[in-house]
Amino acid sequence: xxxxxxxxxxxxxxxxxxxxxxxxxxxxxRSTAGDFLAEVPELGRIAELDVLEVANIDSADLTPSLxxxxxxxxxxxxxxxxxxxxxxxxxxxxxxxxxLSFMLQELPKPVVITGAQVPLSDxxxxxxxxxxxxxxVATADLAEVVxxxxxxxIRGTRAKKVSAFDLQAFQxxxxxxxxxxxxxxxxxxxARPRARRKALYQPFLESRVAMLPVYPGLSPDLxxxxxxxxxxxxLEGYGLGTIPTGPNSIVPAINEATAGGVTxxxxxxxxxxxxxxELYKVGRAALSAGALPALDMTPEATLVKLMWVxxxxxxxxxxxxxxxxxVAGELYSGA
Numbered sequence: 549x550x551x552x553x554x555x556x557x558x559x560x561x562x563x564x565x566x567x568x569x570x571x572x573x574x575x576x577x578r579s580t581a582g583d584f585l586a587e588v589p590e591l592g593r594i595a596e597l598d599v600l601e602v603a604n605i606d607s608a609d610l611t612p613s614l615x616x617x618x619x620x621x622x623x624x625x626x627x628x629x630x631x632x633x634x635x636x637x638x639x640x641x642x643x644x645x646x647x648l649s650f651m652l653q654e655l656p657k658p659v660v661i662t663g664a665q666v667p668l669s670d671x672x673x674x675x676x677x678x679x680x681x682x683x684x685v686a687t688a689d690l691a692e693v694v695x696x697x698x699x700x701x702i703r704g705t706r707a708k709k710v711s712a713f714d715l716q717a718f719q720x721x722x723x724x725x726x727x728x729x730x731x732x733x734x735x736x737x738x739a740r741p742r743a744r745r746k747a748l749y750q751p752f753l754e755s756r757v758a759m760l761p762v763y764p765g766l767s768p769d770l771x772x773x774x775x776x777x778x779x780x781x782x783l784e785g786y787g788l789g790t791i792p793t794g795p796n797s798i799v800p801a802i803n804e805a806t807a808g809g810v811t812x813x814x815x816x817x818x819x820x821x822x823x824x825x826e827l828y829k830v831g832r833a834a835l836s837a838g839a840l841p842a843l844d845m846t847p848e849a850t851l852v853k854l855m856w857v858x859x860x861x862x863x864x865x866x867x868x869x870x871x872x873x874x875v876a877g878e879l880y881s882g883a
Contacts, residue, residue: 563637607637806838
């Protein structure tokens with residue numbers, strides 16, 4: 549008797565991969581997000597697929613509540629499927645990948661997020677190949693949240709969208725990808741294999757977290773306003789995490805924020821590298837004002853992790869400890 553195919557659940561959220569063009573040529577969501585799978589019938593040769601429509605939106609309209617909805621949908625069905633694929637818009641895909649990585653830890657099976665730069669209905673779409681690749685990865689010996697896009701399989705907390713043009717839209721920040729897709733799927737030694745384990749479902753989120761880029765002329769009043777209306781603030785610093793400390797210094801604003809119980813984290817705007825805020829006086833000033841370094845986390849992972857941490861605790865020492873701890877491959881080696 550033929551061996552039965554693995555069962556994969558495809559969770560759809562909308563995004564370019566499932567969009568169609570309306571009368572004026574602009575891209576809009578289909579009436580039913582899951583309908584696009586019918587255009588890729590070869591998926592049925594890889595796995596037995598079920599579809600769950602979680603949302604049907606342009607990913608620019610994503611809110612953190614969708615992360616919780618996705619995490620719960622996957623967690624509730626872990627025992628019934630061999631793997632999961634999330635079809636997602638590319639613009640906010642890395643935020644969702646990071647959120648699922650923190651909310652669904654110790655996974656026994658893979659959760660694979662993919663999308664497309666060009667909709668399936670258009671000539672030259674990358675959606676077909678990305679869907680086939682994602683389902684292949686979802687059947688592999690892998691047990692973590694990853695992004696499968698183009699030729700790369702990237703850990704969820706390390707993915708970064710680097711191009712609005714190239715079909716290889718995502719890269720792995722600061723660490724090698726956990727796999728590559730070519731004639732075959734090759735997983736790296738850092739990829740986490742499947743195992744019998746109990747998943748940790750931790751859907752903690754504090755949405756009152758803001759992120760501001762540091763730029764020449766940034767007003768300290770803007771930092772103060774963000775801190776006054778949020779519980780956490782991520783500042784995208786220059787280079788190694790430096791910030792303005794001269795006539796337009798934002799250090800007093802950081803000091804006021806942290807003294808008032810707002811957590812401030814400084815990350816780097818650079819794609820490669822880590823915050824080393826002790827190296828320059830302008831970086832040490834932020835540390836002395838109570839800011840925490842993001843080290844080698846991406847800005848997106850830093851933002852989502854701070855949301856996740858603040859959803860669990862108000863205690864400053866615990867917040868600092870969790871932000872400096874490698875929870876889901878977001879820090880240090882990514883292992």
